Amino acid sequence: MDEITLQFWGMNVNLPALLVTLTLLGGVAGYYLGRRKLRPDSSPKPSSPPDSYTAFLKGFQYILANETDQAIEAFSRAVQISSETIETYVALGNLFRAKGEIDRAIRIRQSILLRQKVDQETKLRALFDLGVDYKQGGFLQRAISTFEEVIRRAPQRLDAYAELEALCEATRDWQRAYELQQQICKLSQKDEQNILAHLKTEQAKDEMKTDNFDTAKAHLKKALALCSDCVDARLQLGELYWLKNKKKKALAIWKKLVQSNSQWAHLVVQRLAERVGGPGDDKRVLSFLEGIARQELNAAAQLELARCFMQRDRREQTQQALRRALDMEPDLGEARKMLGAILLEDGDHEGALHEYRALLKHLRPPAKQYYCRHCGLATDEVQWKCPKCHRWDTLCPRTSSDD
Ligand SMILES: [Zn+2]
Numbered sequence: 001m002d003e004i005t006l007q008f009w010g011m012n013v014n015l016p017a018l019l020v021t022l023t024l025l026g027g028v029a030g031y032y033l034g035r036r037k038l039r040p041d042s043s044p045k046p047s048s049p050p051d052s053y054t055a056f057l058k059g060f061q062y063i064l065a066n067e068t069d070q071a072i073e074a075f076s077r078a079v080q081i082s083s084e085t086i087e088t089y090v091a092l093g094n095l096f097r098a099k100g101e102i103d104r105a106i107r108i109r110q111s112i113l114l115r116q117k118v119d120q121e122t123k124l125r126a127l128f129d130l131g132v133d134y135k136q137g138g139f140l141q142r143a144i145s146t147f148e149e150v151i152r153r154a155p156q157r158l159d160a161y162a163e164l165e166a167l168c169e170a171t172r173d174w175q176r177a178y179e180l181q182q183q184i185c186k187l188s189q190k191d192e193q194n195i196l197a198h199l200k201t202e203q204a205k206d207e208m209k210t211d212n213f214d215t216a217k218a219h220l221k222k223a224l225a226l227c228s229d230c231v232d233a234r235l236q237l238g239e240l241y242w243l244k245n246k247k248k249k250a251l252a253i254w255k256k257l258v259q260s261n262s263q264w265a266h267l268v269v270q271r272l273a274e275r276v277g278g279p280g281d282d283k284r285v286l287s288f289l290e291g292i293a294r295q296e297l298n299a300a301a302q303l304e305l306a307r308c309f310m311q312r313d314r315r316e317q318t319q320q321a322l323r324r325a326l327d328m329e330p331d332l333g334e335a336r337k338m339l340g341a342i343l344l345e346d347g348d349h350e351g352a353l354h355e356y357r358a359l360l361k362h363l364r365p366p367a368k369q370y371y372c373r374h375c376g377l378a379t380d381e382v383q384w385k386c387p388k389c390h391r392w393d394t395l396c397p398r399t400s401s402d403d
Contacts, residue, residue: 071095086112086122093129102137109133124153131163143167158187166390174203195392197227198384201236208240216240231257231264232384239271247281251288258292263397265297267382269304276311286312293321299329300369300397306338315342331362370395 062071093108109130113123131146144167150160161184168177178199185192204219217240223233234257241250258265269292272285289308297305302325309318319342325335340355368378373396375389385392 086118090122090125090129093126093133097129097133097136102133105133106130106137120153124150124157127153128157128160128163131160135163135167140167140171144171156187158184161187169199169202172202172206174199174206178203192392193226194230197223197230197233198392200226201230201233204233204236204240208236208243213240213244229261231261231267234261235264235267238268242271247284251284255288255291258295258297262295262297262301263399265292265295265301266304266397269301269308273304273307273311282312286314290317293317297324298397298399299325299332299335302328303332303335303338306335310338310342315346318342330358331364333359333362333366336362367398369398371398372396 089108089112093105093112096102096105096108109126112118112126113130118126127146128150131143131150134140134143134146144164147160147164147167150157151164154160161180165177165180165184168174168180178196181192181195181199184190185196200219200223204216204223207213207216207219217237220233220237220240223230224237227233234253238250238253238257241247241253254268254271258268269289272289276282276285285308289305292301293305302321306318306321306325309315309321319339322335322339322342325332326339329335336355336359340352340359343349343352343355369380370382371378372386372389372391372394374391374394375386377386377388377395378398379387379395383395386394
C-alpha cells in the first residue's frame with residue numbers, strides 16, 4: 001500500500017490509518033451516544049468515562065503518533081463486539097489487514113460470523129471481508145470458497161462475482177472466469193465482449209502450450225466471434241497456424257491484423273524477426289514484409305521491419321525502414337544505432353558519423369513502450385489487462401505525439 005502521510009497537530013500521520021481511526025471514532029462515539037439516549041434518566045451526571053472509552057481515546061492518540069501496534073492493542077481492549085459497535089469492529093479488522101496482520105483480521109471476521117446477535121447483512125459483509133483477507137494473505141482457494149458462499153447467500157452481489165472472477169484469473173481457471181464474466185455482464189448490463197474474448201484467448205494460449213491445437217482453435221474462433229477486434233486472439237490464431245506449419249494461413253491472419261490494428265503491427269513483425277524459416281517460407285515471409293512495408297506503420301513496427309529485413313540480408317530495405325522510423329521518432333536510439341552500424345559496414349563513414357552525432361543529440365532514457373489510457377501506468381511489457389488499474393484493453397503503444 002502506498003504510504004500517504006499528513007501533517008496533523010504537528011505530527012506526520014499515515015492517511016489510511018487516520019481514515020480507519022475516524023471510522024473507529026465515529027463508531028464508538030455513536031455507540032456511547034446511543035447508550036446515553038437509551039438511559040431512562042438522560043440528565044447529565046458527573047461520572048468518570050468507562051474504561052473502554054479511555055482505551056479507545058488512547059488508541060486514537062497512538063494512531064496520531066504513528067504507533068499502530070499500540071493503537072491496535074488499545075482498540076482491541078476498547079471494543080466489545082455487539083450490534084452497536086460492529087462498525088468499529090469491522091474497521092479494526094480493516095486496520096489489521098492494512099497492516100498485513102491477516103491472521104488477526106481473519107479472526108475478527110470469524111468472530112463476527114459466529115456472533116448470534118449480529119444481523120445477516122453485517123454477517124454477509126464480514127464474509128466478504130474474510131474473502132478479501134484470504135486473498136490478501138495468499139490463501140486463494142479459501143478466498144474462492146468464501147466468495148462462492150457470499151454469492152450463494154446473495155446471488156446479486158456484483159462485487160463478489162468480480163472478486164471471484166479475478167481469483168479464477170489468478171489461478172488460471174479461464175473457463176470459470178469466462179462464465180463468471182458472463183454473469184457480471186448480465187448483472188451489470190454492460191456489454192464487455194472484449195473481456196470475454198480475452199478470457200477465451202487466455203484459455204487458448206494454455207491449450208496451445210500443451211499442443212491441444214484443435215481446442216485452442218475453437219477458443220480463438222469463439223474469441224473473435226465475440227470481439228473481432230481482439231488483437232491478442234488474432235495474433236494467437238496466426239501463431240497457432242504457424243506452429244501447425246500452415247504459414248500461408250498464419251500470414252494471411254496476421255496481414256488482416258496489421259490492416260485493421262496497425263498500431264499493434266510490431267507484435268506481428270517481431271514474431272517474424274525472431275524466426276527465420278526455410279527458403280520457401282522465407283520467400284513468403286519476405287513478400288509479406290514487403291507488402292506491409294508499404295503501409296502506414298508506426299516507428300516500433302518500422303524498427304521491427306528493419307530487423308526482419310536485416311536478418312534476411314536486405315540492407316537497402318533495412319535502411320529504408322530505419323529512416324521511416326527515425327522520421328517519425330528522431331530519438332529512437334535503437335534505430336539510430338542500427339543505421340549507424342549499417343552505414344559503417346557499407347563504408348559510409350560520413351553517414352555513420354551523422355547518425356551517431358544525432359544519437360548523442362537525442363540521447364535520453366528510452367520512454368516506456370506502452371502506457372495505460374486509464375491510470376497512466378507506463379511499461380515495456382505487452383499486457384492486455386493493466387496490472388495497476390486492472391482494466392482490459394487500456395494499455396496502448398506509445399506514439400511520438402504522446403511525448
Ligand atoms: Zn491502468
